[in-house]
Amino acid sequence: MLSKEDEKLLALLQRDGRASISDLARALSLSRATIQSRLQKLQDTGVIKGYTLELGESYLANLVSAHVSIKVKQKLTARTNTELRQMSQISALYAISGEYDLIAIVQAQSTEQLSHLLDDIGNLEGVERTTSSVILETKFKRHSF
Template sequence: MDDVDRTIIAHLSQDARISLAVLARRMKVARSTIQARLERLETTGVIAGYTIRLGETARTSRIRASVLLAIEPRSQAGILSRLKAIAQIERIHTTSGRIDLLLHLSTNSTAELDEVLDRISVIEGVRSLESLVHLSTRLDRAV
C-alpha cells in the first residue's frame, strides 16, 4: 500500500458511497487509476467490503453494552462458536490480562439485554461475566 491507496481508503472511510469520478477529481488522478487501485485493494483483501456506520440518532433507540468474559483455559473455541450464534453480539475481541474476551452487544431493550447476558453466563467454560452498559458516545473515531 502506498500513499494513493491510503488516501483512497481515507476517503472511503468518510463516505463509502463516493463515486469513482468524484474520488478521482478530489485526488487529481484518472478515474481508471482509482478503479484499478480499488480492484487491487479488494482482490488482495485490504478492502473486505463496504458498509454503513450508524449515527447517534439511529443508535439512541438501542441498548448497547460491553461484556467482559473470563473463561476456562482451552475452552475458547467452544465458547466462540456459541457466542457467534447470538445475533445481538456485534463484535468479539480476544484480550490480554484478567479478561479473555470483550463482547460488544446491541439490544432493543434492557429485558433483551438481560436475557442475552443470562444466555452467555450459562455457556460451559464461562467463569465470570461483567457487563458495562453504554450511556452516551463522547467520541467515535471508528472507521
C-alpha cells in the same frame, strides 16, 4: 505498504462506502481509471475485504450498548467463541489479556433485551463469569486503519 493516495482513498471509503468512482476521483484529483485500478488492487491484496452497512446515528442512539468482559474455561474457548459469533447482538469480540479472556461489544434495543442477552452469554457452556459495563454516552469514535 500503502501509498498516501491509497490511504486517502480508504479514508474516503470509510466515510462513505457508497461513494461513486467519479466522486472519489474528483476528491483525490485522480482519473476514474486510476481509482478503479487502485480499488481492484486493494481488493486483490485483501486490504479491502468488502463494503458494509453503517447504521445511522438516530437508530444507534436508541440502542443500549455494553462491553461484556467474559472469563472462559480454557478447554472450551473455541466452542464458546463459535457460540458467541452466532449471537447477532454481539458486534465485536476481542481476546484480551488480564483477568478476563474476552470483551464482547453488544447492542440491544432495550435494557430488558440487554438483560436477556447477558443471561444468554453467562449461560453458555464454557463461560465462567461475566462483568458488564453499559455505555452511557459516546464521546467520540474514530475509524482506524
